[in-house]
Structure formats: structure tokens, C-alpha cells
Amino acid sequence: MxxxxxxxxxxxxxxxxxxxxxxxxxxxxxxxxxxxxxxxxxxxxxxxxxxxxxxxxxxxxxxxxxxxxxxxxxASADVRALASEHLLQIETKISDLQQMHATLSHLVTACAGDDRPDCPILQGLEKRL
Amino acid sequence: MxxxxxxxxxxxxxxxxxxxxxxxxxxxxxxxxxxxxxxxxxxxxxxxxxxxxxxxxxxxxxxxxxxxxxxxxxASADVRALASEHLLQIETKISDLQQMHATLSHLVTACAGDDRPDCPILQGLEKRL
DNA sequence: CCTTGACCTTCCAGTGACTGGAGCCCCTAT
DNA sequence: ATAGGGGCTCCAGTCACTGGAAGGTCAAGG
Structure with missing residues (x-):
């Protein structure tokens, strides 16, 4: 083949x-x-x-x-150990992304998104989150 | 400085x-x-x-x-467009990871994790998910 | 004055897991 | 004979750093 x-x-x-x-x-x-x-x-x-x-x-x-x-x-324990470790990493990634999402969606919601220059997103990046 | x-x-x-x-x-x-x-x-x-x-x-x-x-x-709309696009990407990543997590945690739960060789995790990878 | 150690500088190479492309060969069908 | 659609290797690029080598600079202590 x-x-x-x-x-x-x-x-x-x-x-x-x-x-x-x-x-x-x-x-x-x-x-x-x-x-x-x-x-x-x-x-x-x-x-x-x-x-x-x-x-x-x-x-x-x-x-x-x-x-x-x-x-x-x-031993299936060896496989499981590998997979469990990986699961933990996935969980960490998910929660990091969820944290980003929460912060950013908060900012996006606060932003009018029109033709005026005032922007809570830029303000959030400028000051603290 | x-x-x-x-x-x-x-x-x-x-x-x-x-x-x-x-x-x-x-x-x-x-x-x-x-x-x-x-x-x-x-x-x-x-x-x-x-x-x-x-x-x-x-x-x-x-x-x-x-x-x-x-x-x-x-225009704050330009900022918001950038941020919204990024938010969507974050959402996609989260849901991909959640899908992985669901599948893998299912397999990990099914695996005895002892010294025997039978392993649903390997079986899952071998066959279909 | 000399040395020590913590800084700073540049430049090069490596990471992970591919992906794109160049330049070439091979096989089949018309 | 030729056209196309495979296949082959090798090199470079991606992304956002990170490590390390080789060397210059500065302030403090002896």
C-alpha cells in the first residue's frame, strides 16, 4: 500500500x-x-x-x-499513569483558557464596539486585569 | 532603566x-x-x-x-472585532480540549491500573474512540 | 589597583509537530 | 510520446520564545 x-x-x-x-x-x-x-x-x-x-x-x-x-x-497501571498525567495537563489548559475567556469576554461585553475611541478592552490591557 | x-x-x-x-x-x-x-x-x-x-x-x-x-x-469596534475573534478561538480550543478530556477520562476510569496487561485505554486507541 | 560577581551585549541553535515547496523520479493511460 | 498524478528527498519556515556561548560593563570589597 x-x-x-x-x-x-x-x-x-x-x-x-x-x-x-x-x-x-x-x-x-x-x-x-x-x-x-x-x-x-x-x-x-x-x-x-x-x-x-x-x-x-x-x-x-x-x-x-x-x-x-x-x-x-x-501493566495497565503504566498506561493509566501516562493517561492520567495527560488528563491533568488537559485540565490545566482548560482552566487557563477559561480564565482567559472570563477576563476577555468581560472586557468585550463592556466595549461599545462603535466608531468612538473609548475602549474598555484597551483600558483593561493598559491597567490591570 | x-x-x-x-x-x-x-x-x-x-x-x-x-x-x-x-x-x-x-x-x-x-x-x-x-x-x-x-x-x-x-x-x-x-x-x-x-x-x-x-x-x-x-x-x-x-x-x-x-x-x-x-x-x-x-474606533472601539476595531478593537472589539479583534478581541471577539480571539474569544471565538479560545472557545474552540476549550471545546476541543473538553472533548479530549471526556474521551480520555472515560478510558482512564475504565482502566484498572494494576499489574495486569488488559487496558481499555490501549483498546480505545486501537479501535475507535 | 585588582578581582569578583552580577549584570549587559550579540549571535546561533533548538523546541514541537508538522507544513510548504523545489526539483526530481515513476507509473499508467491515452 | 506525453500528460497527469502519484511518489521520493531535502531544505526552510512556522510560533514564541529559550538556552547557551563568548564577550563587554559596572559597582563593591579587599
Whole structure:
């Protein structure tokens, strides 16, 4: 299977797959003409990667998840630890964004948004928040 | 005022301020010895930048906000448009993260997290979400 | 006067995870 | 024979810093 089809099947652009090969996340076989040849297992691995990335796992975490996935003797605690840590980071990000949102939406609401120059948003940035 | 003190006053590392000068967000005077010399207005500007960045505005948006701030003839509608657009992006990010969080916390809850290899998290990544 | 240490300067390289593009090769269909 | 739609590699750029090297400057203490 060529890279285009593999990408189609996994939901990843070809460029991204080449990048994943570059950094050693996947090592597809090569045809005589130099084209990458993806097996079903390769595509399965790519789909795993696509899903892990979609859940926001960093590439290095994906590498660890792949290793755990391949290790049939793993302890599920190790997987859970990784995922829980990541969950905490997501929570932190969400609450940071919510804080930004609260402050900014407050300012936006206070701003008339007409052709006059008075602007509580600029004032908020100028003074304190 | 030297860069260290200006950074202290604005809540920005010296490295960041040098970077901001590099990209033309600020142009402090120079002492005879080559040291940057920050006026009160410079520090004010840096604080504005620090706050805009803390609200998640991209650097190019900060540049525009600074221009609007300096333009006493601005229309507050222009500021509000920028901020509203940014608010929408924040909302998108929050909801993406919440989606990730929902999926992942579901998987984490389902995972025993012991020394056995069965792991709903890996299964979730392997199959569909 | 000399040294020490904390500052300041510039410039270069690296981060994360791709993405775009140039320049080239290959395969299939007409 | 040619046109198109793949594929290949390699290089550069993104964003907003951040770290580090190599060196200049300044105030205080001995």
C-alpha cells in the first residue's frame, strides 16, 4: 500500500507519515522503486498514532504508548499513569483558557464596539486585569 | 532603566524583551555603553504586551492592539472585532480540549491500573474512540 | 589597583509537530 | 510520446520564545 492510501486509511497526511518515519515511529517496508509499502499492521499503527494525537498526547507519549501497546506483558497501571498525567495537563489548559475567556469576554461585553475611541478592552490591557 | 528592571516591572524575562525588540514591538533607547534604556512609556508598553499575551493574543494581534492603543482616533469596534475573534478561538480550543478530556477520562476510569496487561485505554486507541 | 560577581551585549541553535515547496523520479493511460 | 498524478528527498519556515556561548560593563570589597 502506497503512502497516499495508507494516509487515507489512517486519517493522516502523507507528509505527516513521512515525518513519523523520520522520527522512528514507524518503519514501513520499501518497494523496489523506493516507494514506501505499508502493511496492514503499519496502517493499524498509524491509526493508533492518529488517535493518540487526536487525544492530545505528545509525540514522545505516543512513542511510549506504542511501546506499551506492543508489550503484551505491560501493566495497565503504566498506561493509566501516562493517561492520567495527560488528563491533568488537559485540565490545566482548560482552566487557563477559561480564565482567559472570563477576563476577555468581560472586557468585550463592556466595549461599545462603535466608531468612538473609548475602549474598555484597551483600558483593561493598559491597567490591570 | 536596564532590561532586568524593566522585565521585573513588566513581568517579562529579559530574553523575551530582546525578542520583542527584534521583531519590532518595542524600540528602547540605548545608553552610551550599548545597554538598552527603558523609559516609563516603554515599561508601560511592555506591560500592555505582557497582559495581551497572557490573554492569549498572538504576537501579530498584539502588534495590532498596540497600534490601536496608540491611535487615539481608533474606533472601539476595531478593537472589539479583534478581541471577539480571539474569544471565538479560545472557545474552540476549550471545546476541543473538553472533548479530549471526556474521551480520555472515560478510558482512564475504565482502566484498572494494576499489574495486569488488559487496558481499555490501549483498546480505545486501537479501535475507535 | 585588582578581582569578583552580577549584570549587559550579540549571535546561533533548538523546541514541537508538522507544513510548504523545489526539483526530481515513476507509473499508467491515452 | 506525453500528460497527469502519484511518489521520493531535502531544505526552510512556522510560533514564541529559550538556552547557551563568548564577550563587554559596572559597582563593591579587599
Amino acid at each position: 502506497n503512502i497516499g492510501d495508507a494516509g487515507q486509511a489512517a486519517g493522516l497526511p502523507a507528509k505527516t507519515i513521512r515525518y513519523y518515519e523520520d522520527i522512528g515511529l514507524i518503519t514501513p517496508a520499501r518497494d523496489a522503486n523506493g516507494y514506501r509499502d505499508f502493511s496492514d499492521a503499519d496502517v493499524h499503527r498509524l491509526r493508533f498514532l492518529a488517535r493518540a494525537r487526536a487525544l492530545g498526547f505528545a509525540i514522545e507519549d505516543c512513542r511510549k504508548l506504542l511501546a506499551l501497546w506492543a508489550d503484551t506483558g505491560r | 536596564n532590561i532586568g528592571d524593566a522585565g521585573q516591572a513588566a513581568g517579562l524575562p529579559a530574553k523575551t524583551i530582546r525578542y520583542y525588540e527584534d521583531i519590532g514591538l518595542i524600540t528602547p533607547a540605548r545608553d552610551a555603553n550599548g545597554y538598552r534604556d527603558f523609559s516609563d512609556a516603554d515599561v508601560h508598553r511592555l506591560r500592555f504586551l505582557a497582559r495581551a499575551r497572557a490573554l492569549g493574543f498572538a504576537i501579530e494581534d498584539c502588534r495590532k492592539l498596540l497600534a490601536l492603543w496608540a491611535d487615539t482616533g481608533r
